[in-house]
Amino acid sequence: MALSKLQFMLDGIPVGYFEGNDFPSSPGRYRYMPFRGPGHYVMRKQLSAGGRPRCYYDAGDIRVSFAVRDCPEYAVLDLCDFENSPQSDAKHHAGAEPPT
Numbered sequence: 001m002a003l004s005k006l007q008f009m010l011d012g013i014p015v016g017y018f019e020g021n022d023f024p025s026s027p028g029r030y031r032y033m034p035f036r037g038p039g040h041y042v043m044r045k046q047l048s049a050g051g052r053p054r055c056y057y058d059a060g061d062i063r064v065s066f067a068v069r070d071c072p073e074y075a076v077l078d079l080c081d082f083e084n085s086p087q088s089d090a091k092h093h094a095g096a097e098p099p100t
Contacts, residue, residue, distance in 0.1 A: 006019075008023075
């Protein structure tokens, strides 16, 4: 699978990539291209169960996480609750091994 510069993840697994020239950074609806794989499947399953999957993307030294509120139509996500954190903190919180 080719990596896109606008790819986003769920628990370290690629979900898809955003269409357009920039990552989303504020609440709203955004078009995306889903990947056929476990990341997208898990995100949709969490949504179907009434959850709000928390996805993220890395932009330079910053990790931007966001909640997926809904998928109102194919290839459109309704996003909210954006948070920025340094990537080093984000990797530690995401379950990555701490530096030795």
